[in-house]
Each structure stands twice: as C-alpha cells, then as structure tokens.
Amino acid sequence: MRATTPWHRPGAVGYALARVRGILRPPVTVHPPGDHLRADRDVPIEMPDGVVLRANVYRGTGEAPTPVILCAHPYGKDVMPVNSRSGRRLNFQFRMLRQPAPVRISAETSWEAPDPDWWTSQGYAVVNLDVRGAGTSGGRGAVLSDQEADDIRAVVDWIADQPWCDGNVGMLGVSYLAISQYKVAALQPTALRAIVPWEGFTDAYRDLFYPGGVREIGFSRIWTTITRRTTRQTVDIGARARARSLDDEWWRSLAPDLERILVPMLVCGSFSDNNLHSRGSMRAFAHASSAERHLYTHRGGKWTTFSGHDARAAQKAFLDRHLKRADIPALPPVRLEIRDRGDHVVEIRDEQEWPLARTQWTTLALTERDGNRVLTASDVVDGWATFAARRRALSFRHVFERDTEVTGPMSAQLCISRTGGHDLPLFVAVSKESGGRFVPFEGSYGFGRDFVTTGWQDGRFRDQTNTDPHIPDHDYRARRPVHPGEIVKVRIELGPSATLFRAGEALVFHVSGRQLSPRNPLTGAFPALYRSCSRGTRYTVHWSRENPSHLVIPIIPAPHVTNGSDSATSRTAAPIGRARASRNGS
Numbered sequence: 001m002r003a004t005t006p007w008h009r010p011g012a013v014g015y016a017l018a019r020v021r022g023i024l025r026p027p028v029t030v031h032p033p034g035d036h037l038r039a040d041r042d043v044p045i046e047m048p049d050g051v052v053l054r055a056n057v058y059r060g061t062g063e064a065p066t067p068v069i070l071c072a073h074p075y076g077k078d079v080m081p082v083n084s085r086s087g088r089r090l091n092f093q094f095r096m097l098r099q100p101a102p103v104r105i106s107a108e109t110s111w112e113a114p115d116p117d118w119w120t121s122q123g124y125a126v127v128n129l130d131v132r133g134a135g136t137s138g139g140r141g142a143v144l145s146d147q148e149a150d151d152i153r154a155v156v157d158w159i160a161d162q163p164w165c166d167g168n169v170g171m172l173g174v175s176y177l178a179i180s181q182y183k184v185a186a187l188q189p190t191a192l193r194a195i196v197p198w199e200g201f202t203d204a205y206r207d208l209f210y211p212g213g214v215r216e217i218g219f220s221r222i223w224t225t226i227t228r229r230t231t232r233q234t235v236d237i238g239a240r241a242r243a244r245s246l247d248d249e250w251w252r253s254l255a256p257d258l259e260r261i262l263v264p265m266l267v268c269g270s271f272s273d274n275n276l277h278s279r280g281s282m283r284a285f286a287h288a289s290s291a292e293r294h295l296y297t298h299r300g301g302k303w304t305t306f307s308g309h310d311a312r313a314a315q316k317a318f319l320d321r322h323l324k325r326a327d328i329p330a331l332p333p334v335r336l337e338i339r340d341r342g343d344h345v346v347e348i349r350d351e352q353e354w355p356l357a358r359t360q361w362t363t364l365a366l367t368e369r370d371g372n373r374v375l376t377a378s379d380v381v382d383g384w385a386t387f388a389a390r391r392r393a394l395s396f397r398h399v400f401e402r403d404t405e406v407t408g409p410m411s412a413q414l415c416i417s418r419t420g421g422h423d424l425p426l427f428v429a430v431s432k433e434s435g436g437r438f439v440p441f442e443g444s445y446g447f448g449r450d451f452v453t454t455g456w457q458d459g460r461f462r463d464q465t466n467t468d469p470h471i472p473d474h475d476y477r478a479r480r481p482v483h484p485g486e487i488v489k490v491r492i493e494l495g496p497s498a499t500l501f502r503a504g505e506a507l508v509f510h511v512s513g514r515q516l517s518p519r520n521p522l523t524g525a526f527p528a529l530y531r532s533c534s535r536g537t538r539y540t541v542h543w544s545r546e547n548p549s550h551l552v553i554p555i556i557p558a559p560h561v562t563n564g565s566d567s568a569t570s571r572t573a574a575p576i577g578r579a580r581a582s583r584n585g586s
Contacts, residue, residue, distance in 0.1 A: 006508075006510045006516050008518075009518075015449060026095050028094050030107050033116075037058060045129075047132075054130055054136045057125065058108065058117075060121065066124055067123075069171070071112075072177065073112075073176075079111055080109060081105075100300065106118070112177045113177055131180070133232035142237075160190075169192050171196065178199055187260075199268050200281065200284075203255050204251065210245065212492065213458035214456040214530050216528070217529050219445065264290055266314065272302065276444050294335070295334045297336055314331060333351065336407070340501070347500075361555075366549040390533055407497070407556045408470075409495065411551075412549075412551045413552075416459065417484075417542070419540075420538055423460065423534060423537075425530070425532065426492060427510075428509065428511050428512075429517075430451060431452060431508045432499065432507060432508070445527060451516070454495060460479035461475065462480055487542055507553070
C-alpha cells in the first residue's frame with residue numbers, strides 16, 4: 001500500500017474562496033456603546049518602583065461601587081475598532097482569523113478583551129490595563145515574566161481601594177489575557193476573587209515554542225516579532241527561544257505555579273485550539289488547587305464562542321457567584337461539547353472530571369492486512385513500512401461497527417527507525433472519514449479543515465517524566481541520539497477532543513516527518529508551522545509483538561452510567577448546573 005499525502009484534500013479551492021470573502025467582509029458587527037457607559041481613559045496607576053501604568057476604566061451610570069473585571073494587555077488597550085468611511089474598521093485579526101459565525105461587539109472592545117459595554121450593563125466595572133512597556137504605560141516590560149505578574153497584583157490592590165470598586169476583583173480575557181491571569185492568581189492577591197482564563201497556554205515551551213520538542217516556526221515568530229516591535233521589552237523572547245531549544249530554568253521561570261492558585265476558576269478548554277491553547281488549558285484545570293474550578297469545552301470558533309450567548313451566560317453566572325456573592329448554584333465541573341463534524345453539535349452535557357472516570361482506554365495496534373494498513377484490537381501481523389518522511393505519510397484505518405464516542409486525550413507509541421538526516425521529528429494526527437471522505441473540524445487560528453486531533457514529538461526526547469499511561473510527558477532537558485537504522489520506541493501525546501463516530505465511519509491515524517496540515521494561508525493552518533525532518537530522510541515504522549506500535553483512544557461507554565448511577569447530565573443548551581466542583585483532572 002502506497003504512502004499518503006493527508007495535507008492534500010478535495011475542496012481546497014472552495015475553502016480558499018470562502019476565506020477570501022471572509023477577509024474582505026468578515027461577519028463581525030461593531031455597534032456604538034450604549035449611553036450607560038462611562039470611560040475614564042489613561043488613568044495612572046503608580047507601581048512600587050515608580051513606573052506609571054495606565055488603564056481605561058469603564059463604569060455604568062450608577063454611583064454605587066461595583067465588582068470589577070480586570071484585563072491586562074500587552075497589545076494595547078486602545079487598539080479598538082475605529083471609524084472609517086465604510087463604517088467601523090476592525091482589528092486586522094478579525095479578518096486574518098476565520099470567523100465561522102457572526103460576532104457582535106461594541107466599539108470599545110479591545111483585542112482579546114471582554115466587551116465593556118455588555119459587562120457594565122450587567123453591573124460590573126471593567127479595567128483595561130496596558131502592562132509595563134505596552135501602549136501608554138511606562139517602563140520596559142517582559143512578557144510572561146514575574147515582574148509583569150507582580151505589576152498586575154499591584155493593580156488588583158489599587159482597584160480594590162478605589163471608591164467605585166466594592167472590593168471584589170476578577171479577571172477575564174482570551175489568549176494572552178488568559179495567560180496573564182495564572183501567575184497573578186498564584187501570587188494570591190487578597191482582592192482577587194475569581195479568574196476566567198479563556199483559552200490560554202500555561203507552558204510556553206510545551207504549548208507554543210517547542211511542542212513535543214519540535215520547533216514551531218510560524219505563529220511563534222509572528223507573535224515575538226509583533227511583541228518586539230509594538231512593546232518595549234527588556235528581553236527579546238524570540239531570540240531567547242531560538243537559542244534555548246532545551247527546557248531549562250529560563251523556560252520554567254515563564255510558567256505559572258498552578259498549584260498555588262486557590263481562587264475559583266472558570267477555564268475554557270477549546271478542542272479547536274490544539275496548536276496553541278488546548279493542552280495548557282487542560283493542564284491548568286488539572287493542576288490548580290482551586291476548591292471550585294470549572295472546565296468549559298467547545299469546538300467552535302474562538303470569537304464566536306467567547307462572545308456567544310452560552311459562554312457569556314456561564315461567565316456571568318460564575319462571576320456573579322464569586323464577585324457579587326449571588327445565591328446561585330455552582331457551574332458543573334465540566335461542560336462537555338461533543339461533535340460529529342465541524343458544524344454540528346451532537347450533545348452538550350455536564351461531567352464531573354476530566355478525563356472522564358468511566359473512559360475505556362482502548363489500544364488499537366498498527367498492522368497491515370490484505371494490503372491495507374489498519375488499526376486493530378486483535379492480533380498483529382508483524383511488518384513494517386518505509387516512506388519518504390518529508391514528502392509522504394503513513395495512514396492506518398479503523399472502521400467503527402457501532403456509534404462510538406471518543407472523548408479525551410489520545411496517545412501513540414511508535415517503534416520507528418530512520419535513514420538519512422540527523423533528527424527524528426514525528427507528526428501524528430487522527431482524522432475522521434465518512435463515506436470515504438475527510439470530515440473537517442474547527443482548528444487553531446480559525447482553520448476550518450482540521451483533524452480530530454494532532455500531536456508532535458521529537459524522537460530524540462524519549463525519557464518520560466510522568467507515570468500517566470494516557471498522557472505522556474517527556475524530559476526535554478537533553479536529547480538522546482538516534483543512530484541510522486536503530487529502532488527506538490517513542491510515545492506521543494495527542495491533544496484532547498470529543499468526537500462521535502457513527503457506525504461505518506473510520507478513524508484514520510497518520511504518521512509523517514512533516515506538518516500534516518496544508519501550509520497555504522488560504523487553504524491551510526496558517527500561521528501554524530513546524531520544522532520538518534531533514535531532506536532525504538526516510539522513516540520505517542515497525543509493528544510486532546516485540547516492537548508494538550499502537551494508538552490509544554478514549555472510548556466513552558453508552559449509556560453514560562457508572563456503578564449504577566448517572567455520572568453525566570445531558571442537555572442541548574448550556575444552562576447553569578448544580579454539580580459540585582471536583583479536584584479531578586487529567
């Protein structure tokens with residue numbers, strides 16, 4: 001059976017044309033703020049070392065003090081939609097990132113921040129802060145640093161002392177505005193009552209710059225370049241990242257101490273954002289020490305979901321409970337959304353933990369039968385397959401006999417050797433086929449033709465640092481050489497997902513030495529890009545009893561019952577649940 005090219009799929013031209021239309025006319029409506037909104041701009045906040053930070057403070061028309069939502073920006077709090085001859089000119093990100101459904105925001109909405117027009121109408125004040133070295137704030141900053149976190153803690157204390165604040169402060173925001181919340185919460189400021197990190201990574205090495213030890217050379221370069229040009233930094237994080245391919249103390253200094261987080265958390269863990277935020281969000285939910293924490297999962301568009309009715313209802317219920325002390329029930333520990341394709345939600349239900357306790361971890365071995373490469377739970381026929389790792393992929397197929405829910409993280413084990421080259425980057429993915437056709441899902445950066453899930457691993461990192469049989473993690477402090485022809489055993493983590501496979505549909509597992517998604521910015525996973533294996537490299541995947549290669553998938557039994565009692569509550573919308581918060585995580 002010949003090797004495949006999963007990055008070439010039917011429908012690329014139509015998808016590209018739709019992307020062009022979306023760039024020219026994104027489905028984003030910008031409306032003027034209501035008469036209730038008051039804005040005090042560039043309010044000065046002096047830090048202990050004398051540096052002055054500045055913030056925009058939004059309040060309603062009432063005089064009584066209210067709880068406050070804080071957002072900390074490295075991109076400029078004043079970068080908002082502006083007037084033009086054709087109406088409001090959007091942030092360019094709304095055009096470059098595909099919007100799969102309409103988004104509605106006010107003209108006071110900063111990039112990655114909540115809409116102050118909506119939140120002030122709900123009885124909150126909103127503070128949009130330029131962090132040190134950004135926007136109109138003074139000094140020179142350092143993204144992801146302890147200094148930045150200490151500044152934000154001081155701002156929390158300052159807010160709590162203002163006459164328009166009732167002493168209760170929360171944080172809410174997307175991406176970097178989520179990332180910046182974790183270190184602040186770990187410092188445990190007294191007035192910080194709750195955080196809502198909506199899709200943000202927690203480990204810059206593992207989640208962005210070197211996932212699986214493989215160098216990311218797309219978005220990471222764009223982000224560090226923009227940060228260097230638009231902010232005043234004490235550290236060139238892009239140069240540091242290029243020079244530090246091993247996980248050292250500098251990388252550890254950028255990561256928050258999740259176990260020190262005690263405040264209630266509502267974490268958004270998107271299945272759509274595996275290239276950037278999904279794993280870090282799940283890690284935060286698993287390892288924080290908050291007695292009450294919740295995981296909100298989805299596989300929709302980032303901005304469509306964040307500004308949508310269900311997500312806002314969850315955010316408001318959570319913040320009302322913890323900032324307003326409203327007598328309302330807690331959210332469910334996990335809000336789980338299952339899809340069978342990118343544009344169709346099969347079910348939304350409440351769960352008690354992540355991964356689900358009733359998961360049936362199922363091993364599907366790689367093998368070949370009757371000239372076809374398959375995944376099987378039965379006996380393996382010994383064999384191997386060799387392919388040009390930079391130009392081709394191996395694909396193995398498993399057809400489900402009945403409807404099957406696959407929810408949770410996956411992992412793969414490959415017994416593999418190479419000839420040519422000097423490195424061993426491995427790229428794996430799981431896709432879905434229905435009627436022999438690729439089924440697309442929403443992906444990172446608005447990519448609308450993504451796999452079910454993906455994973456990366458540099459095979460020179462093979463020493464595991466954890467004992468979890470389902471989510472492997474590795475020691476990235478030193479590489480182990482891979483000699484030509486040497487068979488090595490490599491475990492690879494694939495990101496979380498929640499997918500229903502119908503009877504007769506196929507799960508397809510792909511292996512390559514290059515990125516499996518297309519690279520064209522109109523048809524592929526732009527701006528995600530990963531360093532491929534060396535030119536001329538050939539990989540051989542081996543499978544036998546002595547050298548097993550397999551994929552482990554999380555099958556959820558139906559009906560959703562454990563030990564005779566219901567362990568999940570199904571629904572078609574996302575109302576507030578009454579379930580007790582759980583400490584369980586992945």
